[in-house]
Amino acid sequence: xxxxxLIGSGNAATCLGKAFxxxxxxxMQVFSRDIKNAQELAEQISSQPxxxxxxxxxxxxxxxxxxxxxxxxxxxENMFSKANLGKALVLHVSGNTPLNALSRVFPRTGVLYPLQxxxxxxxxxxxNVPVIVDSTFEEDxxxxxxxxxxxxxxxxxxxxxxxxxxxxSAVFSNNFVNRMYTEAENISKTAEIPFExxxxxxxxxxxxxxxxxxxxxxxxxxxxSDYRTIxxxxxxxxxxxxxxxxxxxxxxxxxxxxxxF
Amino acid sequence: xxxxxLIGSGNAATCLGKAFxxxxxxxMQVFSRDIKNAQELAEQISSQPxxxxxxxxxxxxxxxxxxxxxxxxxxxENMFSKANLGKALVLHVSGNTPLNALSRVFPRTGVLYPLQxxxxxxxxxxxNVPVIVDSTFEEDxxxxxxxxxxxxxxxxxxxxxxxxxxxxSAVFSNNFVNRMYTEAENISKTAEIPFExxxxxxxxxxxxxxxxxxxxxxxxxxxxSDYRTIxxxxxxxxxxxxxxxxxxxxxxxxxxxxxxF
Numbered sequence: 001x002x003x004x005x006l007i008g009s010g011n012a013a014t015c016l017g018k019a020f021x022x023x024x025x026x027x028m029q030v031f032s033r034d035i036k037n038a039q040e041l042a043e044q045i046s047s048q049p050x051x052x053x054x055x056x057x058x059x060x061x062x063x064x065x066x067x068x069x070x071x072x073x074x075x076x077e078n079m080f081s082k083a084n085l086g087k088a089l090v091l092h093v094s095g096n097t098p099l100n101a102l103s104r105v106f107p108r109t110g111v112l113y114p115l116q117x118x119x120x121x122x123x124x125x126x127x128n129v130p131v132i133v134d135s136t137f138e139e140d141x142x143x144x145x146x147x148x149x150x151x152x153x154x155x156x157x158x159x160x161x162x163x164x165x166x167x168x169s170a171v172f173s174n175n176f177v178n179r180m181y182t183e184a185e186n187i188s189k190t191a192e193i194p195f196e197x198x199x200x201x202x203x204x205x206x207x208x209x210x211x212x213x214x215x216x217x218x219x220x221x222x223x224x225s226d227y228r229t230i231x232x233x234x235x236x237x238x239x240x241x242x243x244x245x246x247x248x249x250x251x252x253x254x255x256x257x258x259x260x261f
Numbered sequence: 262x263x264x265x266x267l268i269g270s271g272n273a274a275t276c277l278g279k280a281f282x283x284x285x286x287x288x289m290q291v292f293s294r295d296i297k298n299a300q301e302l303a304e305q306i307s308s309q310p311x312x313x314x315x316x317x318x319x320x321x322x323x324x325x326x327x328x329x330x331x332x333x334x335x336x337x338e339n340m341f342s343k344a345n346l347g348k349a350l351v352l353h354v355s356g357n358t359p360l361n362a363l364s365r366v367f368p369r370t371g372v373l374y375p376l377q378x379x380x381x382x383x384x385x386x387x388x389n390v391p392v393i394v395d396s397t398f399e400e401d402x403x404x405x406x407x408x409x410x411x412x413x414x415x416x417x418x419x420x421x422x423x424x425x426x427x428x429x430s431a432v433f434s435n436n437f438v439n440r441m442y443t444e445a446e447n448i449s450k451t452a453e454i455p456f457e458x459x460x461x462x463x464x465x466x467x468x469x470x471x472x473x474x475x476x477x478x479x480x481x482x483x484x485x486s487d488y489r490t491i492x493x494x495x496x497x498x499x500x501x502x503x504x505x506x507x508x509x510x511x512x513x514x515x516x517x518x519x520x521x522f
Binding site for chain 1: 330331357376377378389390391415417419422423425426427428429430431432433434435436437438439440441442443444445446447448449451452453454456458459460461462463464465466467468469470471474475476478479480481482483484487489490493494497498503506507508510511514515
């Protein structure tokens with residue numbers, strides 16, 4: 001049985017802890033600075049809650065640091081200085097943190113990054129979620145891959161630069177897409193249109209991009225240089241200079257030949 | 262039985278013609294300037310193909326003009342001058358064309374606009390697609406609504422201004438969203454990452470926006486002011502000034518308090 005120690009009790013730690021527990025792994029310990037948070041998660045995954053680095057066991061197969069990016073390095077230093085983990089394999093789960101955030105502290109380090117928004121309240125089924133792995137030493141990669149495959153069928157090995165590109169692409173596919181939805185929602189509100197009108201369009205647009213390629217299914221006034229429609233949209237946005245500007249820029253990304261002033 | 266004459270044989274005309282035919286309406290005639298196009302569609306929906314305005318019958322319940330926005334007015338003028346349609350109820354199917362594009366020609370006019378990307382090759386099930394209706398005369402609205410309800414369960418009555426707002430919102434929810442996917446696809450290519458990695462994220466993002474509200478489910482580095490991640494993304498985009506600028510602007514739309522230089 002794979003033995004895991006989990007550092008953190010937030011969104012990522014909770015979703016991953018539950019998923020590994022469900023997949024039959026043993027979560028030996030859950031660490032959180034706040035023992036209540038550690039207890040809350042530990043109870044759900046039959047684990048031992050701890051809030052002191054000194055109590056970290058040294059016999060787990062893998063230590064997973066699932067904390068905010070900004071504190072990964074500090075947490076790793078605390079683990080190293082207060083527990084006997086010099087030979088441990090230590091992973092972080094961040095898409096955007098280079099491997100050396102850990103490898104400056106521990107010799108054996110790696111990454112296990114699920115490409116999925118994780119929220120405490122929502123149990124995540126990782127089976128179809130791409131999980132990205134990497135390691136400082138090639139010989140540690142098989143174990144990390146084995147662990148990743150416990151929860152996902154889609155495990156990829158990417159280096160630091162690829163992970164940044166991937167995370168950046170995810171920002172466009174998720175955060176910026178969601179912003180486009182939000183702009184639509186705001187515009188609808190001003191015209192007293194129920195946003196639910198766009199639900200089928202939103203789902204269909206996502207489905208089409210996934211079934212073929214987004215660049216192949218571009219439609220709309222920008223791609224067909226429909227100046228009349230574009231002008232009516234710009235007129236509508238007359239009083240929101242910033243959004244009007246954004247509309248123009250996005251239209252130009254779609255069709256760089258457009259003449260917009 | 263509702264008797265419809267269809268003007269046009271392109272994407273919208275084809276999808277709508279098939280849907281109305283399937284719903285049990287009689288498509289009396291299909292007009293196209295190119296008789297071959299008229300024939301191709303007419304055959305599929307048991308209709309009569311014509312390519313001369315002089316041959317338009319005057320006894321249909323509704324005339325549906327499904328042609329590109331830019332020629333709606335010209336087509337209407339041709340219909341009016343060459344056929345005996347002074348009392349006919351004439352609709353266009355454009356989200357972004359005001360009602361008066363027709364009402365300057367015909368007395369009885371209306372709109373029947375399905376909020377759905379229509380492509381000839383893809384048969385569209387309109388049952389869950391919002392269809393927007395409007396009319397110059399209030400007394401024509403019930404008939405237009407009745408026809409719209411033949412193909413869709415979601416029929417809304419919106420005025421010109423609401424239709425522009427709706428179309429603009431659709432551009433954000435569809436065209437601009439698809440552009441975000443395309444940017445992600447391009448970034449992925451440069452890093453030799455398969456775009457399929459993002460498929461589940463794309464579908465999940467759409468699902469979440471639809472199940473709650475997009476403004477309620479914003480995540481990512483911009484919303485949590487994660488400057489370290491944002492900086493790594495900007496560094497990655499260093500050589501693509503335009504995309505880097507767009508990344509900043511979208512991040513600022515998400516979180517106006519961000520300090521980005």
